[in-house]
Amino acid sequence: MKSVRDHVKEYISENFLMGLKDAAITDDASFLDLGIIDSTGVIELIAFLEESYGIRVDDAEMVPENLDSLDAIDRFIARKTFARASSMTA
Amino acid sequence: MELAQKENGVSLLAIDYDLAIDDISRQFKETVVRFRRRGAVVAVSGGVDSAVCCALAVRALGPQRVLALLLPERESSGASERLARELVEMLGVPYERKDITDTLEALGCYDRRDSAIRSVVPEYGHGWRNKLVIAGGLSGQFNHFYLIVVGPDGRRVEQRLGLKEYLEIVAATNFKQRTRKNVEYFHADRLNYVVVGTPNKLEYDQGFFVKNGDGAADIKPIAHLYKTQVYGLARHMGLPHDIIESTPTSDTYSLPQEQEDFYFALPYPQLDIALAFLEAGRNTTELAAALDIDELSARRIYADIAAKRRTTRYLHEAPVLIKG
Numbered sequence: 001m002k003s004v005r006d007h008v009k010e011y012i013s014e015n016f017l018m019g020l021k022d023a024a025i026t027d028d029a030s031f032l033d034l035g036i037i038d039s040t041g042v043i044e045l046i047a048f049l050e051e052s053y054g055i056r057v058d059d060a061e062m063v064p065e066n067l068d069s070l071d072a073i074d075r076f077i078a079r080k081t082f083a084r085a086s087s088m089t090a
Numbered sequence: 091m092e093l094a095q096k097e098n099g100v101s102l103l104a105i106d107y108d109l110a111i112d113d114i115s116r117q118f119k120e121t122v123v124r125f126r127r128r129g130a131v132v133a134v135s136g137g138v139d140s141a142v143c144c145a146l147a148v149r150a151l152g153p154q155r156v157l158a159l160l161l162p163e164r165e166s167s168g169a170s171e172r173l174a175r176e177l178v179e180m181l182g183v184p185y186e187r188k189d190i191t192d193t194l195e196a197l198g199c200y201d202r203r204d205s206a207i208r209s210v211v212p213e214y215g216h217g218w219r220n221k222l223v224i225a226g227g228l229s230g231q232f233n234h235f236y237l238i239v240v241g242p243d244g245r246r247v248e249q250r251l252g253l254k255e256y257l258e259i260v261a262a263t264n265f266k267q268r269t270r271k272n273v274e275y276f277h278a279d280r281l282n283y284v285v286v287g288t289p290n291k292l293e294y295d296q297g298f299f300v301k302n303g304d305g306a307a308d309i310k311p312i313a314h315l316y317k318t319q320v321y322g323l324a325r326h327m328g329l330p331h332d333i334i335e336s337t338p339t340s341d342t343y344s345l346p347q348e349q350e351d352f353y354f355a356l357p358y359p360q361l362d363i364a365l366a367f368l369e370a371g372r373n374t375t376e377l378a379a380a381l382d383i384d385e386l387s388a389r390r391i392y393a394d395i396a397a398k399r400r401t402t403r404y405l406h407e408a409p410v411l412i413k414g
Contacts, residue, residue, distance in 0.1 A: 038401040039226075039233040043253040059250065062231040 004053075004077045005070040011048055016041060027070045042067060049073070055080040102366040103318050107326040110319075111149060114311050118150035121309050122284055129155035129283040130309075131274050134177055134185075136170030139312060140288040141177050141333045142323050146311050147286060148181050149327075157277055158185035161270045163194055165344045169336075176330045186277070190269050197269070203262035210237055210249050217242035221343035222251075222259065227355040227394035228387065233401075240345060263342055267303030275306075284308035290320050292361055296395065297402020298353045305405060316366065317358040355394045364391045 002010070009025055016036055024034055031037040037045065045067065046057045055077070057066075066076040122130065129151055132144040147156045158178040162171050178185040194200060207214045214220070219240050226233045235251045237259070251259070271285070278285045287307025289299055294313040299305035312320055324334045354361055360381055367377045374388035381388065 032397075032400075035400070039397060040253065040257075040401060042232040043234055043256070047252055059225065059231060059234070060229075062226060062234060064230075064232070067232070 004074045007052065008045075008049075008073050009070055012036065012045075015044070015048075025070065027074075029070075030064075030068050032064065032068055037068075049077065053077050053081060055084065102370055103316055103362055105315075105319055105322070107323055110315070110323065111146070111327070114146050115150040118146060118309060118311055122151065125284055125308060127278075127282050127284045127308075129157065129281060130286050131157045131159060131278045131281070131283045132286045132288070133159045133161055133270055133274050134174040135288075136167075136173035136177075136333065137336065138320055138324050138329075138333055139290050139293075139317075140174075141329050142320050142327070143286050143288045143311055144177065144183065145181060145324075145327050145329060148183060153182045154184070155283075156181075156183045157281060157283065158183045159270075159274060159277065160185060160187040161190055161273055162187070163189065163266060164191040165342075173330065173333050173336065177333060180330060188273055190266070190273065193269050194265055197265050199262050199265035199269075203259050206255050206258035206262065207237060207239060210251065210255050211239050211247050213241070214239050214247075219344040221345040222256075224353055224355070227397065228390050230386075230390050230393075233394070233397060238345065264300045264303055266342055267300040271303050271306050278308075286311065287313070289313050290317050291315055292317050292354065292358060292365065295365060296354065296398045297405050299405065301405045316362040318362045355391065361391075364388075365395060368392055368395060 005027055012025060012031075013019060025031075025036070031041075042062065046062065049055065050057060057080075061076070064072070066072055118130075122128075130147045132140060132147055134140045134144050144156065144158055158174075158181075160171060160174050160178075175185075203220075204214065207220055221238050223236045223238055224233055225231070225236055235256050237249050237251050237255070238246065240246045274285045277283065285307050287304065287310040289304070289310060290312050291314055293299055294310065312323075315323070321334060356364065363380055364377060367380065372380075374385050374392060377383075377391065378385045378388040381391075
């Protein structure tokens with residue numbers, strides 16, 4: 001199974017960059033600083049994350065700290081899926 | 091010199107209105123001559139921006155070389171049209187009125203938009219009204235959009251929009267601005283006139299316009315002026331009181347909608363100051379002091395301005411030519 005980082009990187013490479021410039025996407029690189037994603041792209045990215053990982057991204061979670069790099073998304077998805085698993089077993 | 095805005099001793103928005111009028115009028119006339127046109131078409135909405143543009147066109151060219159257009163559709167506010175009529179009658183310019191509802195219906199503007207709304211709110215239908223509202227920027231979140239609809243019984247539904255629905259609704263409503271521009275260029279072509287674009291500096295800088303819609307024009311005489319300055323010009327030129335006192339609206343959605351609801355993060359007086367501070371190289375501490383807000387909020391305002399510039403950069407781009 002692909003890691004979250006690889007899965008998201010592949011999505012961004014294919015959908016936002018159409019195969020160009022993906023070497024620039026290091027794990028900690030800011031998507032905003034790289035100019036890859038704007039606010040429209042973020043909404044698209046959120047839809048991808050919600051569908052791929054079965055989560056719901058709340059308004060308060062739509063912040064750069066959660067979504068602006070592969071590392072940030074990896075941590076965010078880990079927290080969200082852990083929270084979901086905890087609520088299901090509770 | 092009349093001050094357009096003075097905040098905490100800062101007068102970054104102060105201009106000499108007489109000089110501004112002379113300067114714009116001169117450049118306006120020079121542009122028309124350089125383009126070898128004989129006059130100017132201005133669509134007047136009843137708002138202050140188009141009112142000032144129309145008045146400036148009259149100053150530059152005289153009323154008989156200006157054609158004003160009133161282009162309502164079925165969701166336009168009746169008050170807007172009344173204000174537009176008051177303006178053109180005061181300025182003494184010839185005008186034509188064309189209701190664009192039939193054209194918008196034929197293009198599917200209302201149907202496509204309503205279908206997209208129904209995919210989010212299935213009960214939406216006849217008698218319901220709608221608007222989009224922006225959220226996020228001042229909370230440090232990425233900007234995102236909410237759909238607000240109100241039923242005939244007053245029931246209100248608010249729903250965050252996914253990208254597909256958001257884009258579909260915006261694309262459909264953009265028919266309004268693009269259809270108006272079609273009519274403007276029809277008259278410009280038949281009269282050999284230029285078309286006047288009416289964005290102020292906030293709208294132009296922050297990308298609050300429709301590409302090839304209200305963004306299309308031959309001259310944009312107030313795109314360098316902050317909204318505060320546009321209001322100051324309107325007062326200085328003695329334009330109708332009700333236009334000067336009206337709240338800026340998009341007049342695009344059927345629910346009453348102030349521009350700051352839909353697009354801008356702040357009311358225009360504060361956003362004018364923020365943009366002027368940013369352009370003058372003032373830091374967030376200075377902005378916070380000027381607006382009497384905390385520094386985190388000031389940082390978020392600057393970040394939001396930057397985000398909107400980034401998102402809308404392509405709207406300003408001319409078509410790209412392939413290098414041979």
